[in-house]
Amino acid sequence: MQNEQFHILVIDDNADILFMIKAMLEMKGYKITARDNPENIIVFMEALKPDLILMDMLLSGADGREVCKNFKVNKQLSNIPVIMISALPDAAGSCIESGADYFLGKPFEMKDLFHTVSTALATVNN
Amino acid sequence: MPDLNVRISLPFEQTFLSGSGEMRQLIREKNWTDAVLGQPAQWPQSLRTAVSILLGSKLPMFLWWGSELTCFYNDAYRPFLGQDGKHPQILGMPARDAWKEIWPVIKPLIDEVLKTGEAIWREDQLIPIFRNGTLEDVYWTFSYSAVMDETGNPGGVLVMCTDTTAIIKRKLLISTGETGDGTSLGTQLDFVNTFNESERKFRNTVMQAPVAIAVFRGPSFITETANKIFLEMVGKSESELIGKPLFNILPEVREAVEALMKGVFETGIIHTISEYLVPINRSGKIEATFFNASFESLKEADGRVSGIIIIASEVTHLVNAKYKLAESERHFKHMIMQSPIPMTILRGRELVIEIANIAMYKNIWRQDESEVLGKKILEVFPELEGQKFPALLLEVLDRGVPVRENESVAYVQRHDGLKKFYLDFEYAPLFDAVGTVSGVMVTVNDVTEKVESRLQLEVEEGRLRLAIESTRLATWDLNLLSGEIIHTGRLAEIFGYPADAVLSHQQMRRHIHPDDLHNVVEKAFSEALTSSIYHYEARVIRTDNSIHWIRTNGKVIYTDEQQPTRVIGTLLDITDDKVIQEEVSRLAAIVQSSADAIISKKLDGTISTWNKAAEKMFGYTADEIIGRPISILIPPERMAEEQNILENIGKGRGVYSLETKRIKKSGAEVDISVSISPIKDNNGKIIGASKIARDITRQKQIEIQIAASEERFRLLANSMAQLIWTSDINGKMTYFNQAVYEFSGLNFEQLQTEGWLYMLHPDDKEENAKRWQYAIDTGEDFIFEHRFKKQDGTYRWQLSRALPQKDAAGKIQIWVGTSTDINDIKENEQQKDFFISMASHELKTPITSIKGYVQILMAMYSKKGDDFLRQSLETVNKQIITLTTLIADLLDMSKIKSGSLQLNMESFCLNDLVKETVHEIQHIEPDCSIKFIPDEDVNVYADRGRIGQVLINFLTNATKYSPNCHEITVTSKLTPNEVVVAVADSGVGISKADQQKIFQRFYRVAGKDEKTFPGFGIGLFIAAEIIQRHDGNIGVESELGKGAVFHFSLPLNNYEKTNI
Structure with missing residues (x-):
């Protein structure tokens, strides 16, 4: 499967970072949908059906972990892997607990992002 | 027992000052404490009499008395001193001070009187005195006469005087008014008149005086003047007495006073008497009357004695009162007389036997009352001279403190010779009215029989001991010619053989201790051959190898030719004695050398032993105190305590570490801690007590x-x-x-x-x-x-x-x-931690953004061959890594401080981590050459991220402090218990001093030229904290200029060593 066939939803309330991640992943050829808020995210997701969700843990107006929990109880969405990113130290544990599959601390190396994304998508492939 | 401290009060002693009158009152009230004469009660009788007469007289009188010529004067004299003058302060003052202004005038007069004893008469002498606020010219007619004291020498000067100033002044006024030679019939008449007036005045004074005054003329003492009181006193009317020889009218007084009056008449010396018995026939009955009186000569101008003036006061009632008091004393004496305990009272320093009871006569003195009463004790018992009792009695008199002794040895002369007595006695002081000790009450108990029977018992005991000893005594008989020895069975026993064993002389010698054989036994034997006395004490080794002491006493028997033929003697096992003797001397040495006072006392409280420390502590030598009661060491208020101790001792109980006070010889108190335990004899009977006292003054x-x-x-x-x-x-x-x-x-x-x-x-x-x-x-x-x-x-x-x-x-x-x-500090820290946590999060957001874009740019432009752009982006990226590290360190720092640094432990291959980290740093620092030399692979159980952080810290330091970055070598090394990872660089190195501090917070090594390298310097602190949390060690080896080796170790104990 080629990277172009993967559709990744990126959610971050910081527009700069959102654009940066989008740019990075596009460099690898992924198809990116970027959102700066998690409003109606379930409905949105059910329509979009992305292969991977990459989201910041702290979103304006919502806790990424709560949002993640909602995905994971939704049968249609629960299989979609989630990568949670955060600048908060020691957040990894709580993110994994909330159902996230991967955690990436901010700031991160671009190669680490690519590595995590490809690892996560590999599971989708299988 | 009577109360020993009863004071026999004699209040009549001071009655010469009782009664009314200003001067009496002043003398009574005056504080005589510091006066040379002392308290009135202590004044000699002569002074008392003189003062008594003076105070009783209505004639102006003045008296100088004693070495300082202390001033006294009476109410009649007092007006002469005027207002605002000498009255009353000169009372009791030395004459020199009291009469300062006229001292040169009167001193020669006083001296003359005192020296000769002769009276002086002066008429109209001008002697100015200070009175009425000014120095006034005063004319005096006066007589100075000597008053004898107890020794018969002049003790003072009595002045009788009248102030004739007014008369003289008038006279002078008249004479200055005259012309011519200044004399005239008128003035002479005037003079005679004034003289007569003065005479009359004097007579009136005499007649009205409250004391008896009479003047007698001539050797047959014809009564010239007698005042009313005198007449009443002798029970005669004026007409019966005046103009007649005294003893014709009053024959009954002749015996009492004639000699006295004659003496005064012939010598001219004043004489005083006190409480003098004069029988007087009053209203037809001879009465015993008592007088205080002074007999003074009357002199003519030529100095010839022409008469006598008697000034007297009757003191019969006072004397009677005195007898009444003596009655109460008699009562006290009666009590003594009735006592079954031998008692006596000794008076004065002469120790005159004043009274003694029957028990005393019968049981102690064995003398009749008539032989001893009124005599000095040493006269009756001269054998007491040289014994301690007279000195003790005088001590009681001097000090007023009772003395008690028990079983004191006294030697008393009996009809059958000097005999030894044992006496319990007590000497108690008797006080008179003024508190001086006038006598000693002696209570004695003869305990001779008791003591002797006890001593007898001791002698008996000694005999018994002797008897027992004799059974232990072996005897022997040595034939010097044949060498044969005959001995009793006891001797064999002493050497350890059965009683029936027969020993040869040689056999015996073999038992002598080798050390004593030559030095003691053979020496004694050779001496015996010449002196005939054989004696030694030596050790023997018995058959059971025990060592015993023996004592041999023998006598050498000689032939008629003086050849020694036999030695006979005794042999005694003295081992027990020796042991006891050694024990005793050792104990004695211990006692003597002890720093604590060690004292023993008998049950009756007398001290029987006294060591050196006791001498030092209490000031008494052993000789002074042995035999004296322990109570002399005890403060009076602690006597009950001693009683309590004695009771305990009596019951066989000790008293331990009692903190109390005792009195030293000097009278000072000493704080001591004392332990007292009973001393028992061989039969377990308590015979005394031992005291161990420690001076705790310093401790206190x-x-x-x-x-x-x-x-x-x-x-x-x-x-x-x-x-x-x-x-x-x-x-x-x-x-x-x-x-x-x-x-x-x-x-x-x-x-x-x-x-x-x-x-x-x-x-x-x-x-x-x-x-x-x-x-x-x-x-x-x-x-x-x-x-x-x-x-x-x-x-x-x-x-x-x-x-x-x-x-x-x-x-x-x-x-x-x-x-x-530290609550506020804690809160501040929590706020700080929260702030750091928030700040680091906020900082990371822009850094994430910058880092991301830089990497995008690097990815986009690295292939385009623009070297400057590539290098610039790499530099930015490197600085972002540094910045990120700093933020992470800051956060870690705060976590370490708050104790919230958490470790996520897992098992991983340490070499893999090192490889990855080296690779990472190598990637960032491509100019450096980082080499990794791994040991065998091993899994450790640790926080992978944190250990990586330590490695990054080591490696970034190595690159940072090795500016030229030649070579960095990383090694891992396995030991049985741990794995050590070391990072060696070839940089500037670290001095020994800096090595100590490098793992502390905010410490950074200075670079060349004192330029410092960048960074907070908290990295190593965090690294050290992380390694310590893993129970590992962190350290550095370095020399300045020769690079440094940083290393850390992780323990393997709990983790499986895995070969991969």
């Missing part, structure tokens, strides 16, 4: 000092806001300062029982108890941060520290703890 002083110092520290502790407490070595709380009570609202009991735990926050209790117990068990300092509940229910963070206080030997005495309120 130290105790006081310590108490003061403790008080100071208590005050200090109480003034502190910190909580301060102490505990004993078992952790039991013993003290809390005021702040603890105020903080907790609990009292000492509450705090001591459970309050301390009650105060602790429930979450801290377990850890606190664990740490406190650990400190108690190991003696290590206790340091803990915990929360204490205030009395308002809120909790405050406290930093508690407790340090053990050790004695000189290093043994813990107490724990001293403090708790400091």
